[in-house]
Amino acid sequence: MHKTSAWPLALIYAALIVFASLFPFDGWRAQGIDPLVFLLARLPPPYWTGFDVATNVVGYAPLGFLLVLGMLRSGWPRGAVWLATLAGGLLSLSMEFLQIYLPRRVPSNLDLLLNIGGTLAGALVAALLERMGAIDRWSDFRGRWFVSDASGAIVLLALWPLALLFPAAVPFGLGQVLERLEGSLIEILADTPFLEWVPLREAPFEPLSPGGELLCVTLGLLIPCLLGYCVIRQMGRRALFALGVVAIGVTLTALSAALSWGPVHAWEWMGLPTRVGMWGALVLAMLMLGLPRRACAAVLLVALAWHLALLNQAPTSAYFAQTLQIWEQGRFIRFYGLGQWLGWLWPYAALLYVLVRVSKKERTP
Numbered sequence: 001m002h003k004t005s006a007w008p009l010a011l012i013y014a015a016l017i018v019f020a021s022l023f024p025f026d027g028w029r030a031q032g033i034d035p036l037v038f039l040l041a042r043l044p045p046p047y048w049t050g051f052d053v054a055t056n057v058v059g060y061a062p063l064g065f066l067l068v069l070g071m072l073r074s075g076w077p078r079g080a081v082w083l084a085t086l087a088g089g090l091l092s093l094s095m096e097f098l099q100i101y102l103p104r105r106v107p108s109n110l111d112l113l114l115n116i117g118g119t120l121a122g123a124l125v126a127a128l129l130e131r132m133g134a135i136d137r138w139s140d141f142r143g144r145w146f147v148s149d150a151s152g153a154i155v156l157l158a159l160w161p162l163a164l165l166f167p168a169a170v171p172f173g174l175g176q177v178l179e180r181l182e183g184s185l186i187e188i189l190a191d192t193p194f195l196e197w198v199p200l201r202e203a204p205f206e207p208l209s210p211g212g213e214l215l216c217v218t219l220g221l222l223i224p225c226l227l228g229y230c231v232i233r234q235m236g237r238r239a240l241f242a243l244g245v246v247a248i249g250v251t252l253t254a255l256s257a258a259l260s261w262g263p264v265h266a267w268e269w270m271g272l273p274t275r276v277g278m279w280g281a282l283v284l285a286m287l288m289l290g291l292p293r294r295a296c297a298a299v300l301l302v303a304l305a306w307h308l309a310l311l312n313q314a315p316t317s318a319y320f321a322q323t324l325q326i327w328e329q330g331r332f333i334r335f336y337g338l339g340q341w342l343g344w345l346w347p348y349a350a351l352l353y354v355l356v357r358v359s360k361k362e363r364t365p
Helices: 006-022 035-039 050-073 080-099 109-131 134-145 151-165 178-189 193-197 210-229 235-261 272-287 293-311 318-327 330-359
Strands: none
Touching: 006 050, 006 080, 006 151, 035 109, 050 080, 050 109, 050 134, 080 109, 109 134, 151 210, 151 235, 151 330, 210 235, 210 272, 210 293, 210 330, 235 272, 293 330
16 A cells, blocks of 8 residues: 555545536526436437537546546555446436536436546556556655655645636736635625625725736746645755746646637737746746755745735736636636636645644654
């Protein structure tokens, strides 16, 4: 048995599947549909696209992969592929049944079969990699690079690129929730006596200056670097990790821009404050290569608090609101909710993780 990040990642991924399958969670009602109607409907259904086929297969493949990986590393080699496929199939069946009660969703036996096929494909890939020794090599790699209790940080670092896919008002600016939270709270409490309890802001949100945007970009890229430093052993490996963080962050932000505005506009977010902020993050990351892990955690706490305070004192622009409307419609509806929540919650999950880590006695590597 080995320590593994596969189980928490599989649990989080299953929760994301539930979120993507049932978003936006409104309009629940019995529509008088017999569940057997969709289970026994003819195949293929009258309305389907290649995009639907791909997303249903690809969407469940990581779940099968992570479940088998977790089982293999926990000492359950027998039947891991079939157990993972069964779990993915039951999850998919539950989601299709629940979609019967959502007017904006259409349950489909084709979706169910594709989800099961995707889970099986991911499970088989994990089993094949285990036979080829790739999982053992990953264990050796993790042992060389990371401290023994690095699972939480690895999970957060694995989720960071996914959080970047949802468009942000400021590049790498995750966690900007205050304006929308206030608006939602006022909407929920409208026409109730509790509306008076909502604290009113003394001053309106002020747009970020170019210097403020630069600082947000710098901190937004520096935060995952410092999170990695908290669990990475050597300076040389920290340097490679920081370069990888910047490369992945730039690539995913460009992909998000391409999805939002089209491939022609994939690099329009790269203004002067953003470019300077990126270089500033890289320079700071290199200057902090030699910091002890506990000191990295302390600096990370300051960076997270500063980053969130800056972002949540600024409003979202009208152009950004228009971008969100694009994501709320069409094909993006499947990813809108889960991407948004990842982008909102990731910095707060990182903050909680670092607080817990700092409060514990540091273990010997």
